[in-house]
Every structure is written in C-alpha cells, then in structure tokens.
Amino acid sequence: MNDTVPSLLLVDDDADVVWGIGRCLARAGFSVTTSGNGAEAINLLASRHFDFLLTDIRMPEVNGIELTGWTRKNRPQTRVMVMTAFGSPAIRQLSFRKGAIQYLEKPLDPNLLIEVLRSQGQKELFSGSIDEIDLLDYMQLMMLSGKQAIVEVVCSNGDRGLVFIASGSVLHAKCGELKGEDALYRCLSFSGGTFANLPWVEPEEITIHKPGDFLLVEAARKRDETNNEVERDSDRYR
Secondary structure (H helix, E strand, O other): OOOOOOEEEEEOOOHHHHHHHHHHHHHOOOEEEEEOOHHHHHHHHHHOOOOEEEEEOOOOOOOHHHHHHHHHHHOOOOEEEEEEOOOOHHHHHHHHHHOOOEEEEOOOOHHHHHHHHHHHHOOOOOEEEOOOOOHHHHHHHHHHHOOOEEEEEEEOOOOEEEEEEEOOEEEEEEEOOEEOHHHHHHHHOOOOEEEEEEOOOOOOOOOOOOOHHHHHHHHHHHHHHHHHHHHHHHHHOO
C-alpha cells in the first residue's frame, strides 16, 4: 500500500453519491479517482494500482459483484468494499464470496467509512513463493501467531485455493469444487506457485474442526506419499 496517500477508486452510477463520498474521502487524505460504471472501472484498474476499490452493486453493463470478482482475479492486492441500497443476506454472502472485504449498506456514514478504510489500510499483506518457503511451515507460523488470515495459494498450473485461519485454527478451505479438509490438503500439495495473505473476511461456513497440528501432520504425510509415488514411477521407467 502507498506509504503516504492511500489511493481509492470510487465507482457508482449515482453522480450525487460519487460527489458526496468522494469529497469526504479526499478531505480525509485519500487520493480518490471516480468512475460512473463498472466497465470504465475495469479499464482504470487494468491501467494503474489502487489500494482500495469502493463500488456500488447495482450498475449497468458491469455490476459491482462482477467488478469485485474481476478485481480479485486480476488485482488481488486491491482491497474491495461494496455498498448497496438494496441489501440482503444473499447479496452480502455473495459479495464476500467474490472477494469483498467489507459490505456496507447505504446511506453510508462518511466518518464510519473513513474509519473502516483506515483500519483496513493498517493490515499488511504478505506474499511469497512456494519454491522459496515451505507452505506447511508458513501455515504453522500463521496458526502460532493467533492472527486472522486468509491465505491464497496459487499453483503454477493456475489452480487457486483459499485457507481461512483464525485464533490458531484452520476454519475453512476451498479449492475449485473442493472444500474443507480435502481443499486444504489440495492447497498444501501444490508444487510451485505463490501464496499471499488477503484481507480478512469471515468464511461463508466452517468446514474444518480438527486441530491445526493434526491437519499439518496429515498434509505432510500425504505430500510425502505423493512424492514417493512420483519417485517410484520415475525409477520404473529408468
């Protein structure tokens, strides 16, 4: 994130909302860029970095949910917050599933919005390479720290998984169609690729209940079994 002035892209097809919120955020010290629709916002996000994206949900052409999904896939370091005047539990859950870190209902309290943005800006992101750092060791470190974290794991073949860690426990994992322990073991078996800490949001469900130490030992065992099978297949064809 920018060390001096946080940058924010504000997207809403209501010009009054853009003007009112944009002015408040600019006065609070944010570098604000505005857009009236999701398609234009994608072009802006593709051309430059933003620390935050604050987007309405109901918009023509590209709506806020679609914009959130595009941003998570193509600009994972940008922290997305969605806002709507037509909220519902289903929309809230979908927003988080697509990658939003906050869900806000209109009318917004500008002071509360500024406080939320500043608190999110203080949370550091971490990233690394699976080839350089053992992912099992990193997961263990995150559990020992007791912090909340979503670890995004991207395999060199493009597969992507998310692991939710809080208070020393793994709460949830998902990878493709898998979820729970199967998804966790799949993520921890990736060979090559990268991982990064994403801003915390509550998981949509709790799918893992076993102790963290057991999960890591089991993941290491499964990885060793896979490696041994690969070695045996290699020896067979020598």
